[in-house]
Amino acid sequence: MPMEMGLCGGALLLVLQLSWALVGGQVRYSVPEEAKVGTVVGRLAQDLGLEAGEPETRRLRLVSQGRRESVEVSGASGALVVSSRLDREELCGKSAPCSLRLEVLVERPLRVFHVELEVTDINDNAPVFPAARKNLSIAELTTLPGSRFPLEGASDADVGANAQLSYSLIPSEHFAVDLQKSNGRNIVPDLVLMKALDREMMPIHHLVLSATDGGHPPLTGTMELVISVLDANDNAPQFNQSVYKVQLPENAAEGTLVTRVNATDADEGINSEMTYTVTNFLPLRLNIFLLNPETGEIRLRGALDFEEIRSYEIQIEATDQGTPPLSGHCKVVVEVLDVNDNAPEVWVTSLSVPVPEDAKMGTVVALLSVSDRDSGANGRVRCTVWPSEPFDLVSTFSGSYSLVLREALDRERVSEYEVEVRAEDGGASPLRASRALRVPVSDVNDNAPAFSQAVYTVLVRENNAAGAELARLWARDPDEGGNGRVSYSVAESGGGSSVSGGGWRPASSYVSVDAESGRVWALQPLDYEELQVLQFEVRAVDAGEPALCGNATVQLFVLDENDNAPVLLPPAGGGPGSGGAGSEASGSGSVELWAWASWGSPAGQVVAKIRAVDADSGYNAWLRYELWEPRGKGPFRVGLYSGEVSTARALEEADGPRQRLVIVVRDHGEPARSATATLSVSLVEGTEAALAAASSGLSGARLRPAAAAEGSVSASATTTNVWLVVAICVVSSLFLLAVVLYGAARWSPRSAVLSGPGPTTLVCASEVGSWSYSQRQSRSLCVTDGVGKSDLMVFSPNFPPQLGAVLLSHFEHLNCTFYLNWSLCLEGCPNAGVSSDFCNKSETCEGGECGSGLEYGLDS
Known part of the structure; x- marks a missing residue:
């Protein structure tokens, strides 16, 4: 009853002291929680400016928000009254302040007002602990004064001063309560030990913890504390040795017993039961030793290595089973002994x-x-x-x-x-x-490039294409890198060749050498008639510092091609015997000749001699003479190799006053080249023939144009021909001597490499068999005394002795034999550079008696 009177008085006081303000249609009221039903919160109609009677006529009412409202509007007076119980803790919990927003609706005209109702707190909730009783266990002796034991604090549903708590403990000489802030806001109590406990004097302590709030009147909550004093394990285990020292060889086997530690405890029961553990291991190699926790035995579990670790220290702890447990310590020192188990x-x-x-x-x-x-x-x-x-x-x-x-x-x-x-x-x-x-x-550059050969012999056919590869040289330098990288060049003073006409041309005008590959290239086509032998030096220089070089001599032999047709020579004088000759020519065309013969001349009488030369050499310069017209059996014939035109039988008047002979001069090249001579033989009396011959010898020959092949022919006297041959032999001999002297002076250090002129081979030819003279070959044409119509040829080839081996490398299966005895036969020359038609060709002597001949053979 006094509580209700207080509440009513407070409500009336709040209503009387209500301050309200109408700002934008909003009214504020305040009402305490737990106000009685029917308590007037405020005069709403009057505060909204409504006249008496308008709240009912204009239907003043609250708009429901979907929840049960604790206040309502009185229809007659328009006052806001409490309609049900107001519980601030239910409405707002611990939130402060606790405000309710209400909407008031007035119709005719329609208006909406907002009313804010604040529910104020009253101290209607006492502090409450989480549990009515709490048990604690604290060990005697070991728990020191000042030890703190956190307790769960009480809670109060009120707010503000009504929720501010204070704690108190029933007075005790052993304990006190101390307040601590939790999370910076809540106050929690700690139980503080003020004096050491002794279980034998008081095994259990009963305390009451009270929590009081700050309301008026204050409310209080309590919790019972039951503190049990535990028996203390006041005897620690003791080892019989503080340090155990052990020595082990580093090759000790796994499982070897190292030592056994032993500790005792003066306590009884569980406080005397203990276990052994390793607390520290130096160095940290826990897998080396194994400790039995029950017996204290230490055994070797891994391999020892003296060179890695020479000693170990093991800290061992013996802990009893007491509460709290106590422990004792000892140290085991293991010294590792060295054995020879490490190789250097x-x-x-x-x-x-x-x-x-x-x-x-x-x-x-x-x-x-x-x-x-x-x-x-x-x-x-x-x-x-x-x-x-x-x-x-x-x-x-x-x-x-x-x-x-x-x-x-x-x-x-x-x-x-x-x-x-x-x-x-x-x-x-x-x-x-x-x-x-x-x-x-x-590598250092200590080796000069060296060619595989000191002298390279190269055979090249004339008329080669410019840029053709002639040879490939290779110099070996055993150094490496740049020291062994060789570049090639023609030596500036590396030789050359004298050409026809007496000039001198350096080798670099004929050939060049590729600097990298050593290939020898032809700069221009070579002409055998101009150049037969080209000798030059190739220099190989490495890229070292300083550069070293090596030289090799290249002897380039130009092989003849049949690129020159026979050339007919003008007659040297009158015909022999009773005959005479004359000629007319048209430059490089056919040659027309005249000769005189007397009737009655016997068979074999020489009427004229056709003279021709070929700038080529060898078979290409070996000439043969053929009577082309008249065909059949005529009064004249031509020596196959001598070119002498003689009577085939005695001349008769029936043969007519003139005979016209067409003579073809061919070489033995492939293909053969030829020249044509037309010989007109006038048949006269013997005295007229002598006068014609004398007249021809005094006045010389007359030349007349003709339209046949290249060359010139004539008939000449045997005596003049012999002197001409002798002069040519002398000139050729002087030339050969000059070449030999020059070669000896220039290449004397390499006399073992370069060969001089080879042995002279004499070939004797009769009137029907001879080698024709070529002015550009290193040969001499000689005439022996006492033989009126025979030529003697001297062959002096300027080839080194190893030419046979070179020819063997260029011509496969070279096996040729040359026979010159009124005829020439070449047998067994496959792949020898000449056609098989020529190889199989055999010429025989015609008529007359051949003189003795020498056989010249080259047999590989």
Whole structure:
């Protein structure tokens, strides 16, 4: 009843002191929670400016928000009254302030007003603990004064001063309560031990913890504390030794018993039961030893290594089963004994490679460090090097060696050395080790390029194409890199050749050498008639510093091609015997000749002689004469190789006053080239023939144009022909002598390489068989005394003795034999550079008696 009177008085006081304001249609009221139903909160109609009676007529009412409202509008008076119980904790919880927003609706005209109702708190909730009783256990003796034990604080549903709590504990000499802030806002109590407990004097303590709020009147909540005093484990285990020392060889087997530790406890029961644990291990290798927690035995679990760890320290703790548990400590020191189980180690600390091949003796190639992880005699090491040359091992100081050079190096002989340094320790059973070193030798330019041949003999056919490859030279330089990279060139003063006409041309105008490949190229077509032998030097230079060079001589022999047709020579004088001759020519065309013969001349009488030369050589210059017209049996015939026109039978008047002969001169080349001579033979009386011959000899020959092939022919006297041949032989001999002297002076150091003129081979030819003279060949045409119509040819080939081998390399299966005895036969010459038609051709002598001949043969 007094509570209700107080509430009513408070409500009336709040209503009387209500301050309201109409700002934008909003009214504020305040009402305490737990106000009685029907309590007037405020005069709403009057505060909204409504006249008496308007609240009902204009239907003043609250708009429902979907929840049960605790206030309502009185229809008659328009007052806002409490319609049901207001509980601030239910409406707003711990939120402060607690405000309710209401909407008031007035119709006719329609208006909406907002009313804010604040529900104020009253102290209607006492503090509440989470549990009515809490049990604690605190050990005697071991729990020191000042120890704190956190407790769960009480909670109060009110807010503000009504929720501010204070704690108190029933007075006790052993405990006190202390307040601590939790989360910076809540106050929680701590139980503080003020005096050590003794279970034997008081095993259990009963305390009451009270919480009081700050309301008027204050409300209080309580919680019972039951504190049990535990018995203390006041005796720790004790080891019989504080330090255990053990020695083990490093090769001890796994599972070996190291030692056994033992500790005792004066307590009884569970406080005397203990377990052993490892608390510290130096160094940290816990997997080496295994401790039995019950017996205290320590056994070896891993491998020991003296070179890695020489001693171990194990801290062992014995802990009893008491509450709280107590422990005792001891230390086990394990000393590892060395055995010779490590081979020596060889390390390369510095390696200066590659080593130049010109390095001086004593040059340090490598620095080595030798060690053995064992100790004493097991760690003393001796070192050697294998092979013992060209390096040596020098000890600088303990455990260090230098690998030095003691012999000269040659990279071209040995480009890399595999050196092995061997080490052996001084143990009872010595252990060995080795270290392999790869020592490459770097190159220096100490080798000049060297050709495989000092002299290269090259055979080239004339009329070759410009730019054709003539040969390929290769010089070997055993050096490497730039020192072995060879470039080729024709030596500036590397020779040349004299050409027809007496001039001199350097070899570089004929050939060039590719700088990289050594290929010899032709700069222009070669002409055998201009140049037969070209000798020059090719220089090979490497790219080293300084550069070294080597030379090789190239002898280029130009092989003749049948590129010149026979050329007919003008007659040298009157015809022999009773005949005479004359001629007319038209430059390089056919030649027309005249001769006189007397009737009654016997068979074999020489009427004229056709003279021709061919600028080619060999078979290409070997000429043959054929009577082309008249065909059949005429009064005249022509010597096949001599060119002499003679009577085939005695001349008769029936043969007519004139005979016209067409003579073709052919060489033996492939294809054959020819020239044509027309000989007109006038048949006269014997005296007229003599006068015609004399007249022809005095006035010379007359020439007349003709339209046939190249060349010129004539008939001449035998005496004049002989002198002409003698003059040519002399000139050729002088030329050969000059060439030999020049070659001896220029290439005398290489006399063993270059060959001089070969042995002279004489070929005797009769009137029906001869080699024709060529003015551009190194041959001499001689005439023997006493033989009126025979030529003697001297062959002096300027080829080295090894030409046969060169020909063998260029012409496969060279097996040729030349026979010159009134005829020429070439047999067995497959692939010899001439056609098979020519090889199989055989000429025989016609008429007359052939003189003795010499056989010339070249048989591979």
